[in-house]
Amino acid sequence: MSGRFAGRVALVTGAARGQGRAHALRMAREGADVIGIDLCAQIESCEYRLGTETDLAETAAMVEAEDRTFHAEQADVRDRDGLARAIERGLDRTGRIDFVIANAGIGPMFGPSAATMQAWQDAVDVLLTGAYNTVDLVAGHLVAERRGAIVLTSSVQGMRTVPAPFDKVNHGFAAYTAAKHGVVGVMRHFATMLGPYGVRCNSLHPGPVDTPLVRHPGMDRFLEDFAESYAHSRTALPLTALDPADIAAAAVWLCSDDARWVTGVTLPVDGGHLVT
Numbered sequence: 001m002s003g004r005f006a007g008r009v010a011l012v013t014g015a016a017r018g019q020g021r022a023h024a025l026r027m028a029r030e031g032a033d034v035i036g037i038d039l040c041a042q043i044e045s046c047e048y049r050l051g052t053e054t055d056l057a058e059t060a061a062m063v064e065a066e067d068r069t070f071h072a073e074q075a076d077v078r079d080r081d082g083l084a085r086a087i088e089r090g091l092d093r094t095g096r097i098d099f100v101i102a103n104a105g106i107g108p109m110f111g112p113s114a115a116t117m118q119a120w121q122d123a124v125d126v127l128l129t130g131a132y133n134t135v136d137l138v139a140g141h142l143v144a145e146r147r148g149a150i151v152l153t154s155s156v157q158g159m160r161t162v163p164a165p166f167d168k169v170n171h172g173f174a175a176y177t178a179a180k181h182g183v184v185g186v187m188r189h190f191a192t193m194l195g196p197y198g199v200r201c202n203s204l205h206p207g208p209v210d211t212p213l214v215r216h217p218g219m220d221r222f223l224e225d226f227a228e229s230y231a232h233s234r235t236a237l238p239l240t241a242l243d244p245a246d247i248a249a250a251a252v253w254l255c256s257d258d259a260r261w262v263t264g265v266t267l268p269v270d271g272g273h274l275v276t
Contacts (some may be wrong), residue, residue, distance in 0.1 A: 005256075012037070016058075035090035045123075056206060099151070100134065126179075156268060205268040
């Protein structure tokens with residue numbers, strides 16, 4: 001198999017669909033085998049449908065159509081012990097992990113449940129603790145091999161906040177912003193700790209991406225509620241929503257030898273949203 005990642009293995013969380021599927025597929029096209037992890041179940045504070053076993057199987061078929069191996073695991077990034085077992089099974093199957101894309105995420109910002117503290121807890125547990133668990137459980141392996149690259153999915157909301165009307169904001173929205181900022185701290189922690197061992201760690205900060213979260217009717221209601229705040233939000237480039245493949249392309253670059261001296265970086269892929 002040709003490709004810059006031939007003979008290597010990428011671990012991707014949230015791999016059933018959306019950005020995670022795009023990461024898995026692009027890694028496969030670059031020659032890597034993939035360990036794909038997803039919860040494949042619903043979290044009650046999320047109004048929109050999360051990925052399923054069928055979705056994960058579809059990702060597997062797409063990767064295997066590229067003549068690469070896809071090792072699927074159902075695991076919850078919030079459950080450290082269960083996640084550790086899933087990663088170990090992936091290592092047993094593939095023999096190595098070279099790249100980690102900690103992508104699993106939720107957006108419990110819509111509907112009545114978003115106003116509950118459970119929405120806050122779920123968002124922080126998945127987006128922040130889940131990202132930490134994923135990287136921390138693989139870090140020792142990467143250190144032992146003295147190689148590897150890690151990419152954590154944050155958001156433009158992890159680099160700035162949208163002014164929110166007090167009567168419209170909810171706990172899920174607040175948690176999403178707080179957790180995505182926290183991901184930057186996790187990234188910088190690991191970039192500093194793992195750098196001496198030749199392991200790089202960076203974060204990606206997408207703008208709006210065309211995924212089931214963005215396409216959900218709840219997002220339309222959300223944008224209506226925040227219309228005045230978002231009226232001042234624009235991009236330098238003519239952009240409505242990014243394709244998940246655009247985010248995957250950036251992750252591939254961060255993992256590649258072209259970025260061999262890039263670590264501790266917060267990389268926005270947002271059409272210039274942050275400079276407007």
